[in-house]
Amino acid sequence: MADDSSIGRNLDQTHIGRARRLRGILRTPVQTRRLEHQHFDGGDPHGVLYSVIRNQEDKPPVPTIIYDPSRIDFDKPGKHHYQVAFHLDSTWGYSLVPLTVVNGRRPLGSGSPPPGVAAFGGTHGNEWEGQVAVKRLCADLDAEQIRGRVILMPQLSESACVANTRSSPLDGVNMNRAFPGNPRGTISYRIAHFVKTQIFPRVGVVLDIHSGGKEGAFPICTSFHPIPDPVQRAEIYRVAQLFDTPIILIYSSQMASGLLTDEAEAEGKITIGGEFGAGESVNLAGTRHAYEGIRNVLRHYGMLEGEIVKIDPSRPTPPKLVAAPNLDDYVPCPADGIWEPTVELGAVVVKGELIGRLHDFSDHSSAAREIRAHRSGIVAMMRLGAVARKGVTLYVIAEETAL
Structure with missing residues:
Protein backbone atom coordinates (compact mmCIF):
# COMPACT_ATOMS: atom_id res chain seq x y z
CA MET A 1 0.00 0.00 0.00
CA ALA A 2 1.30 3.46 -0.88
CA ASP A 3 2.75 5.84 1.74
CA ASP A 4 4.19 9.38 1.61
CA SER A 5 7.52 8.27 0.14
CA SER A 6 6.03 6.14 -2.62
CA ILE A 7 3.59 8.87 -3.61
CA GLY A 8 6.48 11.30 -3.69
CA ARG A 9 8.22 9.25 -6.33
CA ASN A 10 5.24 9.71 -8.66
CA LEU A 11 3.80 13.11 -7.81
CA ASP A 12 5.43 16.45 -7.16
CA GLN A 13 4.72 18.15 -3.84
CA THR A 14 1.90 20.25 -5.32
CA HIS A 15 0.04 17.17 -6.40
CA ILE A 16 0.63 15.49 -3.02
CA GLY A 17 -0.94 18.43 -1.25
CA ARG A 18 -3.82 18.49 -3.71
CA ALA A 19 -4.47 14.77 -3.21
CA ARG A 20 -4.44 15.13 0.56
CA ARG A 21 -6.84 18.07 0.48
CA LEU A 22 -9.08 16.17 -1.92
CA ARG A 23 -9.64 13.08 0.20
CA GLY A 24 -8.01 13.65 3.59
CA ILE A 25 -6.04 10.45 3.21
CA LEU A 26 -3.34 8.66 5.21
CA ARG A 27 -4.89 9.15 8.64
CA THR A 28 -4.29 6.09 10.80
CA PRO A 29 -2.76 2.66 10.17
CA VAL A 30 -6.18 1.00 10.31
CA GLN A 31 -7.66 3.49 7.87
CA THR A 32 -4.65 3.14 5.59
CA ARG A 33 -5.50 -0.54 5.13
CA ARG A 34 -8.91 0.53 3.83
CA LEU A 35 -7.56 2.68 1.00
CA GLU A 36 -7.36 1.88 -2.66
CA HIS A 37 -5.94 3.58 -5.75
CA GLN A 38 -7.97 5.99 -7.85
CA HIS A 39 -6.91 8.00 -10.88
CA PHE A 40 -7.60 11.72 -11.18
CA ASP A 41 -6.57 14.52 -13.51
CA GLY A 42 -3.69 16.24 -11.73
CA GLY A 43 -4.12 19.35 -13.86
CA ASP A 44 -0.69 19.28 -15.53
CA PRO A 45 -0.43 20.52 -19.13
CA HIS A 46 -0.12 17.01 -20.52
CA GLY A 47 -3.30 15.78 -18.81
CA VAL A 48 -1.45 12.91 -17.13
CA LEU A 49 -3.57 10.78 -14.81
CA TYR A 50 -1.98 10.34 -11.42
CA SER A 51 -2.54 7.57 -8.91
CA VAL A 52 -3.76 8.73 -5.53
CA ILE A 53 -5.29 6.91 -2.65
CA ARG A 54 -8.94 7.23 -1.83
CA ASN A 55 -10.63 6.23 1.42
CA GLN A 56 -13.30 3.65 0.65
CA GLU A 57 -16.11 4.40 3.09
CA ASP A 58 -18.31 1.74 1.48
CA LYS A 59 -15.92 -1.09 2.34
CA PRO A 60 -16.29 -3.05 5.58
CA PRO A 61 -13.78 -2.31 8.33
CA VAL A 62 -10.76 -4.54 8.71
CA PRO A 63 -11.36 -7.10 11.48
CA THR A 64 -9.81 -6.11 14.79
CA ILE A 65 -7.32 -8.58 16.23
CA ILE A 66 -8.19 -9.42 19.83
CA TYR A 67 -5.33 -10.88 21.87
CA ASP A 68 -7.33 -11.24 25.08
CA PRO A 69 -10.71 -12.88 24.34
CA SER A 70 -12.13 -11.57 27.61
CA ARG A 71 -11.82 -8.02 26.23
CA ILE A 72 -14.33 -8.52 23.41
CA ASP A 73 -17.25 -6.13 23.87
CA PHE A 74 -20.20 -8.38 23.07
CA ASP A 75 -22.65 -5.57 23.90
CA LYS A 76 -21.33 -2.86 21.57
CA PRO A 77 -24.13 -1.71 19.24
CA GLY A 78 -23.75 -2.42 15.54
CA LYS A 79 -21.80 -5.04 13.62
CA HIS A 80 -18.19 -5.73 14.52
CA HIS A 81 -15.68 -8.15 13.00
CA TYR A 82 -12.86 -9.65 15.03
CA GLN A 83 -10.02 -12.10 14.68
CA VAL A 84 -9.58 -13.77 18.05
CA ALA A 85 -5.92 -14.66 18.57
CA PHE A 86 -5.17 -18.00 20.21
CA HIS A 87 -1.44 -18.47 20.70
CA LEU A 88 0.21 -21.47 19.10
CA ASP A 89 1.81 -24.14 21.24
CA SER A 90 4.84 -24.92 19.07
CA THR A 91 5.99 -21.52 17.83
CA TRP A 92 5.56 -17.77 18.24
CA GLY A 93 2.33 -17.01 16.47
CA TYR A 94 -1.44 -17.23 16.56
CA SER A 95 -4.44 -18.93 15.09
CA LEU A 96 -6.71 -16.02 14.18
CA VAL A 97 -10.27 -17.26 14.58
CA PRO A 98 -12.90 -15.13 12.79
CA LEU A 99 -15.78 -13.78 14.87
CA THR A 100 -18.58 -11.36 13.99
CA VAL A 101 -20.90 -9.89 16.62
CA VAL A 102 -24.09 -8.12 15.55
CA ASN A 103 -26.02 -6.18 18.17
CA GLY A 104 -29.07 -4.99 16.33
CA ARG A 105 -30.19 -1.38 16.34
CA ARG A 106 -33.87 -2.23 16.06
CA PRO A 107 -35.61 -1.49 19.37
CA LEU A 108 -36.28 -4.52 21.56
CA GLY A 109 -39.84 -3.42 22.28
CA SER A 110 -41.98 -4.84 25.06
CA GLY A 111 -42.08 -8.43 26.20
CA SER A 112 -39.25 -10.90 26.46
CA PRO A 113 -36.07 -10.01 24.56
CA PRO A 114 -34.94 -12.36 21.79
CA PRO A 115 -32.75 -15.22 22.98
CA GLY A 116 -29.57 -14.41 21.07
CA VAL A 117 -28.34 -16.73 18.32
CA ALA A 118 -24.86 -18.17 17.73
CA ALA A 119 -24.03 -19.91 14.44
CA PHE A 120 -20.85 -21.91 13.86
CA GLY A 121 -19.19 -23.21 10.71
CA GLY A 122 -15.88 -24.99 10.40
CA THR A 123 -16.08 -27.07 13.55
CA HIS A 124 -14.53 -29.58 11.16
CA GLY A 125 -12.21 -27.87 8.72
CA ASN A 126 -13.08 -29.89 5.61
CA GLU A 127 -16.83 -29.25 5.83
CA TRP A 128 -17.43 -26.17 3.72
CA GLU A 129 -21.16 -25.54 3.45
CA GLY A 130 -21.36 -24.17 6.99
CA GLN A 131 -18.23 -22.08 6.57
CA VAL A 132 -19.57 -20.47 3.41
CA ALA A 133 -23.10 -19.92 4.75
CA VAL A 134 -21.95 -18.36 8.02
CA LYS A 135 -19.31 -16.21 6.29
CA ARG A 136 -21.96 -14.86 3.93
CA LEU A 137 -24.07 -13.92 6.93
CA CYS A 138 -21.11 -12.06 8.44
CA ALA A 139 -21.21 -9.80 5.39
CA ASP A 140 -24.96 -9.75 4.74
CA LEU A 141 -26.56 -9.15 8.13
CA ASP A 142 -27.28 -5.48 8.73
CA ALA A 143 -27.39 -4.26 12.32
CA GLU A 144 -30.08 -1.77 11.32
CA GLN A 145 -32.37 -4.71 10.50
CA ILE A 146 -31.50 -6.91 13.48
CA ARG A 147 -33.15 -7.01 16.88
CA GLY A 148 -31.03 -8.60 19.60
CA ARG A 149 -27.64 -10.30 19.37
CA VAL A 150 -26.21 -12.58 16.67
CA ILE A 151 -22.76 -14.17 17.07
CA LEU A 152 -21.14 -15.76 14.01
CA MET A 153 -18.01 -17.93 13.88
CA PRO A 154 -17.54 -19.21 10.31
CA GLN A 155 -14.28 -21.10 10.97
CA LEU A 156 -14.30 -22.33 14.54
CA SER A 157 -11.34 -24.68 14.06
CA GLU A 158 -9.48 -22.13 11.95
CA SER A 159 -6.31 -24.18 11.62
CA ALA A 160 -8.28 -27.22 10.40
CA CYS A 161 -10.13 -25.03 7.90
CA VAL A 162 -6.88 -23.64 6.50
CA ALA A 163 -5.54 -27.19 6.14
CA ASN A 164 -8.87 -28.59 4.80
CA THR A 165 -8.78 -31.32 7.45
CA ARG A 166 -11.31 -32.69 9.89
CA SER A 167 -9.07 -32.16 12.93
CA SER A 168 -6.61 -29.38 13.70
CA PRO A 169 -3.10 -30.07 12.38
CA LEU A 170 -1.73 -28.01 15.27
CA ASP A 171 -2.69 -30.45 18.02
CA GLY A 172 -4.42 -33.33 16.21
CA VAL A 173 -7.67 -32.62 18.06
CA ASN A 174 -11.15 -32.90 16.58
CA MET A 175 -12.86 -29.70 17.71
CA ASN A 176 -16.14 -31.55 17.99
CA ARG A 177 -14.61 -33.75 20.71
CA ALA A 178 -12.97 -30.90 22.64
CA PHE A 179 -15.87 -29.54 24.69
CA PRO A 180 -16.23 -28.19 27.33
CA GLY A 181 -12.63 -27.23 26.67
CA ASN A 182 -9.70 -26.37 28.90
CA PHE A 194 -13.77 -19.70 24.80
CA VAL A 195 -17.03 -20.82 23.18
CA LYS A 196 -18.25 -22.41 26.41
CA THR A 197 -17.45 -19.42 28.64
CA GLN A 198 -17.80 -16.41 26.32
CA GLY A 216 -19.85 -40.03 4.87
CA ALA A 217 -22.76 -38.78 2.82
CA PHE A 218 -26.04 -37.77 4.44
CA SER A 257 -18.40 -37.25 23.72
CA GLY A 258 -17.17 -33.67 23.77
CA LEU A 259 -19.47 -32.37 21.03
CA LEU A 260 -20.30 -28.68 20.80
CA THR A 261 -23.98 -29.59 20.57
CA ASP A 262 -23.71 -31.90 23.60
CA GLU A 263 -22.50 -29.01 25.70
CA ALA A 264 -25.11 -26.57 24.41
CA GLU A 265 -27.97 -29.05 24.86
CA ALA A 266 -26.84 -29.77 28.43
CA GLU A 267 -27.00 -26.04 29.16
CA GLY A 268 -30.60 -25.95 27.97
CA LYS A 269 -29.87 -24.13 24.72
CA ILE A 270 -32.07 -24.59 21.68
CA THR A 271 -29.43 -26.53 19.78
CA ILE A 272 -29.40 -27.61 16.15
CA GLY A 273 -26.77 -29.56 14.26
CA LEU A 284 -25.46 -25.75 -3.75
CA ALA A 285 -28.65 -26.98 -2.09
CA GLY A 286 -26.97 -27.61 1.25
CA THR A 287 -25.50 -24.12 1.41
CA ARG A 288 -28.87 -22.61 0.52
CA HIS A 289 -30.62 -24.57 3.30
CA ALA A 290 -27.93 -23.57 5.81
CA TYR A 291 -27.90 -19.87 4.88
CA GLU A 292 -31.66 -19.38 4.62
CA GLY A 293 -32.24 -21.69 7.57
CA ILE A 294 -30.20 -19.46 9.87
CA ARG A 295 -32.08 -16.42 8.56
CA ASN A 296 -35.36 -18.26 9.19
CA VAL A 297 -34.28 -18.83 12.79
CA LEU A 298 -33.73 -15.09 13.17
CA ARG A 299 -37.16 -14.44 11.68
CA HIS A 300 -38.74 -17.04 13.97
CA TYR A 301 -37.51 -15.17 17.05
CA GLY A 302 -38.41 -11.73 15.72
CA MET A 303 -34.76 -10.78 15.29
CA LEU A 304 -35.09 -10.25 11.53
CA GLU A 305 -38.16 -8.91 9.80
CA GLY A 306 -40.04 -10.92 7.21
CA GLU A 307 -41.91 -14.17 6.80
CA ILE A 308 -40.38 -17.62 7.14
CA VAL A 309 -38.97 -18.62 3.74
CA LYS A 310 -39.90 -21.92 2.09
CA ILE A 311 -36.37 -22.92 1.08
CA ASP A 312 -37.29 -25.82 -1.20
CA PRO A 313 -40.58 -24.96 -2.97
CA SER A 314 -40.33 -28.17 -5.03
CA ARG A 315 -40.95 -30.27 -1.92
CA PRO A 316 -44.37 -29.43 -0.47
CA THR A 317 -44.17 -31.90 2.40
CA PRO A 318 -42.62 -31.00 5.77
CA PRO A 319 -39.33 -32.60 6.82
CA LYS A 320 -39.51 -36.28 7.75
CA LEU A 321 -38.49 -36.95 11.36
CA VAL A 322 -36.31 -40.05 11.70
CA ALA A 323 -34.31 -41.47 14.59
CA ALA A 324 -31.22 -43.63 14.96
CA PRO A 325 -30.83 -43.54 18.73
CA ASN A 326 -29.03 -46.86 19.23
CA LEU A 327 -25.38 -47.68 18.61
CA ASP A 328 -26.27 -50.76 16.55
CA ASP A 329 -27.87 -48.46 13.97
CA TYR A 330 -24.33 -47.28 13.05
CA VAL A 331 -22.93 -50.33 11.27
CA PRO A 332 -19.11 -50.68 11.16
CA CYS A 333 -17.12 -52.05 8.26
CA PRO A 334 -16.19 -55.68 9.10
CA ALA A 335 -12.89 -55.69 7.17
CA ASP A 336 -10.71 -53.53 4.93
CA GLY A 337 -12.05 -53.38 1.41
CA ILE A 338 -13.58 -51.41 -1.42
CA TRP A 339 -17.16 -50.36 -0.73
CA GLU A 340 -19.80 -50.73 -3.44
CA PRO A 341 -23.19 -49.41 -2.30
CA THR A 342 -26.25 -51.03 -3.87
CA VAL A 343 -28.94 -48.65 -2.58
CA GLU A 344 -29.28 -44.90 -2.78
CA LEU A 345 -28.80 -42.59 0.14
CA GLY A 346 -32.20 -41.93 1.73
CA ALA A 347 -33.69 -45.16 0.36
CA VAL A 348 -36.26 -47.09 2.37
CA VAL A 349 -34.95 -50.62 2.95
CA VAL A 350 -36.23 -53.74 4.65
CA LYS A 351 -34.37 -56.04 7.00
CA GLY A 352 -32.06 -58.37 5.05
CA GLU A 353 -32.00 -56.20 1.92
CA LEU A 354 -28.63 -55.89 0.21
CA ILE A 355 -27.05 -52.56 1.19
CA GLY A 356 -23.71 -53.00 -0.55
CA ARG A 357 -20.72 -55.20 -1.28
CA LEU A 358 -17.23 -55.17 0.15
CA HIS A 359 -14.51 -56.17 -2.31
CA ASP A 360 -11.09 -57.63 -1.45
CA PHE A 361 -8.73 -56.94 -4.35
CA SER A 362 -5.89 -58.95 -2.81
CA ASP A 363 -7.81 -61.92 -4.24
CA HIS A 364 -9.55 -60.60 -7.31
CA SER A 365 -11.15 -64.01 -7.97
CA SER A 366 -13.04 -63.95 -4.66
CA VAL A 379 -30.61 -45.10 4.92
CA GLY A 385 -15.50 -42.98 -0.97
CA ALA A 386 -14.57 -46.42 -2.16
CA VAL A 387 -11.83 -47.25 0.36
CA ALA A 388 -13.31 -48.52 3.61
CA ARG A 389 -11.17 -49.48 6.58
CA LYS A 390 -12.20 -51.95 9.23
CA GLY A 391 -14.27 -50.24 11.91
CA VAL A 392 -15.40 -47.14 10.00
CA THR A 393 -19.15 -46.63 9.78
CA LEU A 394 -20.46 -48.07 6.52
CA TYR A 395 -24.06 -46.96 6.86
CA VAL A 396 -26.74 -45.81 9.28
CA ILE A 397 -30.36 -46.93 9.22
CA ALA A 398 -32.92 -44.71 10.93
CA GLU A 399 -36.62 -45.24 11.40
CA GLU A 400 -39.43 -42.76 10.97
CA THR A 401 -40.64 -41.55 14.33
CA ALA A 402 -42.83 -39.03 16.10
CA LEU A 403 -41.62 -36.43 18.54
Missing part, protein backbone atom coordinates in the same frame (compact mmCIF):
# COMPACT_ATOMS: atom_id res chain seq x y z
CA PRO A 183 -8.17 -22.89 29.34
CA ARG A 184 -4.73 -24.49 29.79
CA GLY A 185 -5.09 -27.14 27.12
CA THR A 186 -3.86 -27.21 23.55
CA ILE A 187 -5.33 -24.78 21.06
CA SER A 188 -8.51 -26.71 20.22
CA TYR A 189 -9.39 -27.06 23.90
CA ARG A 190 -8.75 -23.35 24.48
CA ILE A 191 -11.04 -22.38 21.60
CA ALA A 192 -13.72 -24.73 22.95
CA HIS A 193 -13.34 -23.14 26.39
CA ILE A 199 -20.35 -17.36 23.65
CA PHE A 200 -22.83 -19.76 25.25
CA PRO A 201 -23.72 -17.48 28.20
CA ARG A 202 -24.75 -14.75 25.74
CA VAL A 203 -27.16 -16.74 23.57
CA GLY A 204 -30.13 -19.05 23.89
CA VAL A 205 -29.90 -20.66 20.44
CA VAL A 206 -26.87 -22.55 19.10
CA LEU A 207 -26.56 -23.64 15.45
CA ASP A 208 -23.64 -25.89 14.45
CA ILE A 209 -23.54 -26.36 10.68
CA HIS A 210 -21.77 -29.53 9.50
CA SER A 211 -21.47 -31.75 6.43
CA GLY A 212 -20.04 -35.17 5.77
CA GLY A 213 -16.55 -34.13 4.71
CA LYS A 214 -14.72 -37.30 3.70
CA GLU A 215 -16.45 -39.39 6.37
CA PRO A 219 -29.34 -36.60 3.04
CA ILE A 220 -29.42 -32.87 3.70
CA CYS A 221 -30.73 -32.77 7.25
CA THR A 222 -30.88 -30.97 10.53
CA SER A 223 -30.20 -33.02 13.64
CA PHE A 224 -30.31 -33.15 17.40
CA HIS A 225 -29.82 -35.69 20.18
CA PRO A 226 -32.59 -37.29 22.24
CA ILE A 227 -33.65 -34.51 24.64
CA PRO A 228 -35.31 -35.52 27.92
CA ASP A 229 -36.89 -32.12 28.64
CA PRO A 230 -40.17 -31.98 26.65
CA VAL A 231 -40.25 -28.17 26.41
CA GLN A 232 -36.67 -27.94 25.14
CA ARG A 233 -37.25 -30.88 22.79
CA ALA A 234 -40.39 -29.34 21.27
CA GLU A 235 -38.70 -25.99 20.60
CA ILE A 236 -35.62 -27.67 19.14
CA TYR A 237 -37.89 -29.57 16.76
CA ARG A 238 -39.66 -26.34 15.74
CA VAL A 239 -36.34 -24.66 15.01
CA ALA A 240 -35.01 -27.70 13.12
CA GLN A 241 -37.98 -27.44 10.75
CA LEU A 242 -37.00 -23.87 9.83
CA PHE A 243 -34.14 -25.20 7.69
CA ASP A 244 -36.71 -27.00 5.49
CA THR A 245 -34.45 -30.02 4.99
CA PRO A 246 -35.94 -33.28 3.66
CA ILE A 247 -35.02 -35.05 6.90
CA ILE A 248 -34.61 -34.19 10.57
CA LEU A 249 -32.41 -36.79 12.26
CA ILE A 250 -32.42 -37.65 15.96
CA TYR A 251 -29.03 -39.31 16.41
CA SER A 252 -27.33 -41.21 19.20
CA SER A 253 -25.57 -39.29 21.95
CA GLN A 254 -23.50 -42.43 22.63
CA MET A 255 -21.45 -42.19 19.43
CA ALA A 256 -18.94 -39.73 20.90
CA GLY A 274 -27.05 -30.73 10.71
CA GLU A 275 -25.42 -32.24 7.66
CA PHE A 276 -25.58 -30.07 4.55
CA GLY A 277 -23.31 -31.79 2.04
CA ALA A 278 -20.26 -34.02 1.71
CA GLY A 279 -17.05 -34.61 -0.20
CA GLU A 280 -15.15 -31.45 0.83
CA SER A 281 -17.15 -29.44 -1.69
CA VAL A 282 -19.72 -26.65 -1.42
CA ASN A 283 -23.08 -28.23 -2.11
CA ALA A 367 -16.73 -63.13 -4.39
CA ALA A 368 -17.62 -59.83 -2.77
CA ARG A 369 -18.79 -59.82 0.83
CA GLU A 370 -22.48 -58.88 0.95
CA ILE A 371 -23.61 -56.32 3.51
CA ARG A 372 -27.32 -56.55 4.32
CA ALA A 373 -29.63 -54.28 6.30
CA HIS A 374 -29.77 -55.25 9.96
CA ARG A 375 -33.27 -53.80 10.18
CA SER A 376 -35.88 -51.95 8.16
CA GLY A 377 -35.76 -48.18 7.86
CA ILE A 378 -34.27 -45.24 5.97
CA ALA A 380 -29.58 -41.95 6.78
CA MET A 381 -25.84 -42.13 6.12
CA MET A 382 -23.58 -43.97 3.69
CA ARG A 383 -19.81 -44.32 3.64
CA LEU A 384 -18.33 -41.78 1.21
